[in-house]
Amino acid sequence: xxxxxxxxxxxxxxxxxxxxxxxxxxxxxxxxxxxxxxxxxxxxxxxxxxxxxxxxxxxxxxxxxxxxxxxxxxxxxxxxxxxxxxxxxxxxxxxxxxxxxxxxxxxxxxxxxxxxxxxxxxxxxxxxxxxxxxxxxxxxxxxxxxxxxxxxxxxxxxxxxxxxxxxxxxxxxxxxxxxxxxxxxxxxxxxxxxxxxxxxxxxxxxxxxxxxxxxxxxxxxxxxxxxxxxxxxxxxxxxxxxxxxxxxxxxxxxxxxxxxxxxxxxxxxxxxxxxxxxxxxxxxxxxxxxxxxxxxxxxxxxxxxxxxxxxxxxxxxxxxxxxxxxxxxxxxxxxxxxxxxxxxxxxxxxxxxxxxxxxxxxxxxxxxxxxxxxxxxxxxxxxxxx
Amino acid sequence: xxxxxxxxxxxxxxxxxxxxxxxxxxxxxxxxxxxxxxxxxxxxxxxxxxxxxxxxxxxxxxxxxxxxxxxxxxxxxxxxxxxxxxxxxxxxxxxxxxxxxxxxxxxxxxxxxxxxxxxxxxxxxxxxxxxxxxxxxxxxxxxxxxxxxxxxxxxxxxxxxxxxxxxxxxxxxxxxxxxxxxxxxxxxxxxxxxxxxxxxxxxxxxxxxxxxxxxxxxxxxxxxxxxxxxxxxxxxxxxxxxxxxxxxxxxxxxxxxxxxxxxxxxxxxxxxxxxxxxxxxxxxxxxxxxxxxxxxxxxxxxxxxxxxxxxxxxxxxxxxxxxxxxxxxxxxxxxxxxxxxxxxxxxxxxxxxxxxxxxxxxxxxxxxxxxxxxxxxxxxxxxxxx
Numbered sequence: 001x002x003x004x005x006x007x008x009x010x011x012x013x014x015x016x017x018x019x020x021x022x023x024x025x026x027x028x029x030x031x032x033x034x035x036x037x038x039x040x041x042x043x044x045x046x047x048x049x050x051x052x053x054x055x056x057x058x059x060x061x062x063x064x065x066x067x068x069x070x071x072x073x074x075x076x077x078x079x080x081x082x083x084x085x086x087x088x089x090x091x092x093x094x095x096x097x098x099x100x101x102x103x104x105x106x107x108x109x110x111x112x113x114x115x116x117x118x119x120x121x122x123x124x125x126x127x128x129x130x131x132x133x134x135x136x137x138x139x140x141x142x143x144x145x146x147x148x149x150x151x152x153x154x155x156x157x158x159x160x161x162x163x164x165x166x167x168x169x170x171x172x173x174x175x176x177x178x179x180x181x182x183x184x185x186x187x188x189x190x191x192x193x194x195x196x197x198x199x200x201x202x203x204x205x206x207x208x209x210x211x212x213x214x215x216x217x218x219x220x221x222x223x224x225x226x227x228x229x230x231x232x233x234x235x236x237x238x239x240x241x242x243x244x245x246x247x248x249x250x251x252x253x254x255x256x257x258x259x260x261x262x263x264x265x266x267x268x269x270x271x272x273x274x275x276x277x278x279x280x281x282x283x284x285x286x287x288x289x290x291x292x293x294x295x296x297x298x299x300x301x302x303x304x305x306x307x308x309x310x311x312x313x314x315x316x317x318x319x320x321x322x323x324x325x326x327x328x329x330x331x332x333x334x335x336x337x338x339x340x341x342x343x344x345x346x347x348x349x350x351x352x353x354x355x356x357x358x359x360x361x362x363x364x365x366x367x368x369x370x371x372x373x374x375x376x377x378x379x380x381x382x383x384x385x386x
Numbered sequence: 387x388x389x390x391x392x393x394x395x396x397x398x399x400x401x402x403x404x405x406x407x408x409x410x411x412x413x414x415x416x417x418x419x420x421x422x423x424x425x426x427x428x429x430x431x432x433x434x435x436x437x438x439x440x441x442x443x444x445x446x447x448x449x450x451x452x453x454x455x456x457x458x459x460x461x462x463x464x465x466x467x468x469x470x471x472x473x474x475x476x477x478x479x480x481x482x483x484x485x486x487x488x489x490x491x492x493x494x495x496x497x498x499x500x501x502x503x504x505x506x507x508x509x510x511x512x513x514x515x516x517x518x519x520x521x522x523x524x525x526x527x528x529x530x531x532x533x534x535x536x537x538x539x540x541x542x543x544x545x546x547x548x549x550x551x552x553x554x555x556x557x558x559x560x561x562x563x564x565x566x567x568x569x570x571x572x573x574x575x576x577x578x579x580x581x582x583x584x585x586x587x588x589x590x591x592x593x594x595x596x597x598x599x600x601x602x603x604x605x606x607x608x609x610x611x612x613x614x615x616x617x618x619x620x621x622x623x624x625x626x627x628x629x630x631x632x633x634x635x636x637x638x639x640x641x642x643x644x645x646x647x648x649x650x651x652x653x654x655x656x657x658x659x660x661x662x663x664x665x666x667x668x669x670x671x672x673x674x675x676x677x678x679x680x681x682x683x684x685x686x687x688x689x690x691x692x693x694x695x696x697x698x699x700x701x702x703x704x705x706x707x708x709x710x711x712x713x714x715x716x717x718x719x720x721x722x723x724x725x726x727x728x729x730x731x732x733x734x735x736x737x738x739x740x741x742x743x744x745x746x747x748x749x750x751x752x753x754x755x756x757x758x759x760x761x762x763x764x765x766x767x768x769x770x771x772x
Contacts, residue, residue, distance in 0.1 A: 009442055009687065010483035014462045016435035018480055024433040025425075028497075032418055039411075039712060040730040042737040042757075047410040049402035049514050050436075050499055056395055072456045072469075075503060076400045083458075083469065094404055097396035103756050105740055111414075113436055113499070117461060128435050139740045147738055257723070301395060305743075326425060337643070344426040351428040352533055354491055354525045357691075370489050371428075 015119055015127030025323040027130065030159055031111045031313050034132045037155040041147075043109035043134045048090035050113070054080040060096070060301030061275035062089030068116045085116045088298070088308055089275065091135045096301035104138030111313070126314075133295065133310030140297070140305035142246065145279045146253035148295060152283060152309045153261055156292070161319050163286035165262040166254070168224070169269040170247040170279055171296075174217075177240035181210045195268050217267050224251050224263035231267060250279045262286075275299075281309060290315050329375040329382060330368030336380040343382065350377070401505055401513030411709040413516065416545055417497045417699050420518045423541040427533075429495035429520045434476035436499070440466040446482070446687030447661035448475030454502045471502045474684070474694055475661065477521045482687035490524030497699070512700075519681065519696030526683070526691035528632065531665045532639035534681060534695045538669065539647055541697070542678070547705050549672035551648040552640070554610070555655040556633040556665055557682075560603075563626035567596045581654050603653050610637045610649035617653060636665045648672075661685075667695060676701050715761040715768060716754030722766040729768065736763070 012018065019027065035045060053074075058066050068085040084090060087110050095106060111132035119127055134151060136144050149166055156164045174195060178188050187206065191214075194202035200215055207214045213234060220230035228248050236244060244267060251265055278297030285292055293316075295309030326349040331340055333353050340350045351371055356362050368376050368385060376383050398404065405413065421431060439460075444452050454471040470476060473496050481492060497518035505513055520537060522530050535552055542550045560581060564574050573592065577600075580588035586601055593600045599620060606616035614634050622630060630653060637651055655666075664683030671678055679702075681695030712735040717726055719739050726736045737757055742748050754762050754771060762769050 008483075009445065009479070011439065011442065012435060013437060013439055013460050013465070013467055016437055018435065018476075018484060019433035020485075021430035021432060024431045024496075027433065028418075028421065028431065032414075035414065040735055042714060042735045044407035045410040045414065046407060047405035047413065049398060049404065050501060051399060051402055051514070053397065053399060056397065059395065070458045072458055074399050079399070081399055090404075093395065097394075098404060099406075103758075105757075107737070110410075115436060128437070140743045141741050143738075143740050147740070328428060349426055349428045351493070352529075354529050354533070355527050357526045371491075372489075 022322040022325060027313050027317045029323050030317050031132050033159055034155045034311060035109060035111055037158050038109035038134050041151045043107040045109050048094060051081045051083055054082045056093055057082045057084060057089060061092045061298050064275045070115060070117055083115045085114050087112060087114060087131050088310060092300040095137045095304060106137040109134045130313045131310045132313050133308055135306055135308035137300060137304060137306040142249035142253040145250040145297060145307050146257060148307050148309045149254050149281055150257050153258060159320050161285060161316060165264060165284045165286055167264045167266060167282045168247060168251055168279060169266050170243060171270045171276055173243045174268050174270045176243055180237045180239050183210060196271055221266045222264060224265050227265035247279055285319055292316055328373040329377050330373040332364050332376060332378040335377040339380045340377060408708040408711060413699050413703045415709050416703050417518050419545055420541045420697060421495060421497055423544050424495035424520050427537045429493040431495050434480060437467045437469055440468045442479055443468045443470060443475060447478045447684050450660040456501060456503055469501045471500050473498060473500060473517050474696060478686040481523045481690060492523040495520045516699045517696045518699050519694055521692055521694035523686060523690060523692040528635035528639040531636040531683060531693050532643060534693050535640050535667055536643050538695045539644060545706050547671060547702060551650060551670045551672055553650045553652060553668045554633060554637055554665060555652050556629060557656045557662055559629045560654050560656045562629055566623045566625050569596060582657055607652045608650060610651050613651035633665055671705055678702055714759040715763050716759040718750050718762060718764040721763040725766045726763060
């Protein structure tokens with residue numbers, strides 16, 4: 001136990017930050033761009049609340065989030081409420097209740113902050129996590145998985161994020177294969193750990209009759225076209241083959257729409273997922289370890305199939321050019337208000353002169369410079385500062 | 387104590403709601419509009435976090451908010467954290483710490499959700515409260531109070547909110563007057579209650595030597611030009627006169643910039659304010675009881691003067707036309723992707739056909755109608771549905 005640091009009035013809890021200009025604007029404008037792309041593909045915006053009852057938010061797909069959630073007592077109902085750690089389970093609740101009567105496929109989008117108790121090791125972005133994403137509810141087909149990926153790709157292109165890569169996985173595949181192949185439950189844990197470490201030597205040692213297959217699966221991971229070709233050559237028991245085939249079908253459905261997308265496949269990846277039950281996707285930018293987003297297939301609270309993808313705008317906005325500051329015009333006392341309005345309409349910010357509290361004379365030209373203005377408006381005349 | 391209602395999986399805690407389309411979009415687009423107007427007047431966007439340490443958020447101007455705040459233990463620091471009930475005290479903290487070195491006047495804007503333990507009686511909008519506002523830090527002059535009002539008025543005009551009215555008050559005035567006039571502390575409470583009820587008979591009875599003055603002040607409340615004229619005729623002791631004069635100066639500074647604004651003045655209003663120390667403003671729409679926003683003058687955590695105004699987008703968006711849905715085009719299988727992209731660029735939403743999970747034939751024309759599409763894109767040909 002370490003000693004508490006001295007308390008500073010500027011101190012924020014770990015994982016919470018003040019975003020300043022231009023970062024706060026870059027993020028807000030980036031979210032607007034994302035939501036615009038989502039809307040253009042028919043995803044309708046919803047806004048679930050920051051807090052819900054524990055019994056509803058952590059039911060169904062949200063159960064996996066219990067450990068990540070701050071709880072408070074609701075003095076009104078005397079029930080426990082949860083500060084949402086994730087928005088997707090809220091969409092799964094809405095789809096199963098208030099929106100159950102809307103036609104399927106139901107396409108929904110959302111953006112807003114979430115709070116987690118402690119950040120996952122890999123998540124450097126703190127405990128207040130901004131999310132912006134889409135959910136496609138109803139159809140359980142590879143084309144739906146693919147739609148989510150291609151819409152996400154288009155959103156990243158519109159933002160100008162360079163070098164994007166999508167990694168597709170099928171978390172239920174390896175556990176199903178081990179079970180179908182009759183690997184003893186007692187042996188599975190060590191084998192899963194070896195697979196998780198991509199430790200081929202340990203897999204060969206622990207895999208028994210399945211060793212060769214598992215090594216081949218490990219080796220198949222990589223760029224999608226090559227991975228699919230290698231996976232098609234591996235002999236698998238029928239249930240495991242059917243699960244893997246769905247991953248391959250999703251990869252091919254993405255490629256049919258967007259042959260130019262950078263796709264990778266990792267068939268043995270099975271960890272780090274919360275409520276996902278099928279094809280999963282993680283979005284990376286080449287050369288960066290942080291995820292830009294993730295998603296996958298899951299079941300809504302009434303077991304209706306759904307898939308989605310959620311971006312992390314707080315990660316994304318660090319990868320795009322910062323929002324440019326507006327050029328500023330200093331309004332001298334008595335500046336013409338119609339001219340000032342027309343400057344604002346042209347994209348300038350106008351900063352009104354304010355008198356000093358003590359009635360002293362103000363050197364307005366010096367003020368304009370001090371406040372970073374490039375222009376001064378006196379009367380109806382706008383002059384560029386030297 | 388009433389019995390708990392039966393628990394429904396769709397139930398949300400009182401004061402928390404799911405916003406659906408178009409409301410969620412109307413609100414988001416409304417916030418974007420507000421922030422754009424703020425930026426055009428030099429207000430730079432910041433985004434303080436949803437949670438802070440109790441010791442920082444409820445220090446300084448935030449102390450008045452302690453009862454309204456949900457608290458949770460931070461397992462990392464073992465200190466109490468607060469879910470913010472209001473953003474202005476966060477701005478006051480930032481101005482006094484991290485932003486203390488920036489030139490003044492410091493103009494900041496912000497938008498985001500807040501949560502209160504229980505809504506104030508007058509606040510019908512629940513416990514999750516969206517805020518969007520501006521703070522003008524540094525100058526303690528009537529022109530600064532007026533700038534906040536006129537920028538707010540412009541933002542409401544841009545949103546298209548009809549019949550807006552600003553009510554200006556000076557909460558420190560009445561308490562200062564009672565003290566200066568030597569009203570015994572024991573008599574003040576009953577007199578303040580009578581003033582609060584605008585009960586002229588009780589004021590006459592309880593006001594002693596101050597009765598005539600207080601009745602005149604009560605009668606002066608109303609449209610600004612008339613109120614200022616009446617207030618100028620009232621004889622007041624010097625300190626109270628100076629405080630009231632500042633309210634009159636602020637009214638005149640607003641009128642100098644915007645003679646067309648609907649302004650009212652209530653000189654005896656003193657309640658319902660949190661951390662405010664000077665001229666306060668409440669924004670109404672004619673014929674509606676709900677406040678659209680409020681603000682006023684306060685001190686930052688290091689006692690630097692500041693004033694600001696915060697809108698309630700969740701109230702505002704009910705007063706403006708709902709965001710219009712995008713017209714939808716159903717993309718038949720094999721629809722030309724370049725044509726689809728150009729339709730999206732023109733403001734259409736394109737809904738991709740998805741195959742049925744069971745491999746059954748899909749009647750795509752019926753699907754297009756069922757999903758509310760007005761057009762169908764087959765190949766590169768876009769057809770309007772009959």
